[in-house]
Amino acid sequence: MASSRKRLFNVIALAKGLAVTFSFMFRKKPTIQYPSVKKQHAPRFHGLHELRRYSDGKERCIGCELCSSACPANAITVVGAENAPADRRSPGERYAARYEIDELRCIFCGMCEEACPTDAIVLTPRFEMADYRRGAFIYAKDRLLVPPEAGVGRPPDERPGGIPEDLGRVADIKATMDIAAGYSATNRGEILKTQRKGLAG
Ligand code: SF4
Numbered sequence: 001m002a003s004s005r006k007r008l009f010n011v012i013a014l015a016k017g018l019a020v021t022f023s024f025m026f027r028k029k030p031t032i033q034y035p036s037v038k039k040q041h042a043p044r045f046h047g048l049h050e051l052r053r054y055s056d057g058k059e060r061c062i063g064c065e066l067c068s069s070a071c072p073a074n075a076i077t078v079v080g081a082e083n084a085p086a087d088r089r090s091p092g093e094r095y096a097a098r099y100e101i102d103e104l105r106c107i108f109c110g111m112c113e114e115a116c117p118t119d120a121i122v123l124t125p126r127f128e129m130a131d132y133r134r135g136a137f138i139y140a141k142d143r144l145l146v147p148p149e150a151g152v153g154r155p156p157d158e159r160p161g162g163i164p165e166d167l168g169r170v171a172d173i174k175a176t177m178d179i180a181a182g183y184s185a186t187n188r189g190e191i192l193k194t195q196r197k198g199l200a201g
């Protein structure tokens with residue numbers, strides 16, 4: 001008698017377990033077919049950095065080293081230099097002759113973005129940075145700086161008071177809850193929107 005009760009108990013337990021399994025067959029799957037479908041991150045996601053420009057192509061970075069001082073991981077190297085009158089790289093007196101970020105040291109805290117007085121360095125939604133060599137994770141200006149045609153905002157030397165036209169615009173756009181609009185805050189974000197075959201929310 002005890003043995004048949006035990007058998008019945010086991011069958012009921014098995015049926016309950018199968019019912020849970022079958023109930024999940026009709027639910028929306030949380031997994032996605034990466035890399036053909038990619039996860040879309042929140043607009044404030046902290047991924048690979050980029051250095052921005054103004055609409056006239058000048059670099060926003062003035063080589064002030066504030067980002068480097070604020071970085072808790074000591075991941076940023078900035079070497080500033082004086083702008084030559086015949087070849088002005090930035091609207092300020094100085095520009096970053098050398099700018100490097102060691103993405104292996106970086107903890108993606110966003111302090112550099114917060115510290116920058118010209119909205120030059122920003123973190124983008126790009127998270128795919130895998131590589132085979134440690135050296136490949138040191139991003140210099142050739143990989144950080146956006147192309148001249150991707151510059152935005154009137155430069156401060158064309159404006160009264162020397163204030164960049166769109167200071168704080170990136171932070172405003174990233175603050176949106178609209179994921180697609182938030183990607184437009186950065187150039188890499190815009191590129192990701194066009195490259196992705198599919199997006200999973
Ligand atoms: S995100 Fe943080 S850790 Fe990374 S470079 Fe910027 S300040 Fe440094």
Ligand code: SF4
Pocket residue numbers: 060061062063064065066067068078096115116117118119120121
């Ligand atoms: S990125 Fe911004 S904070 Fe860093 S050196 Fe350039 S202007 Fe200064």
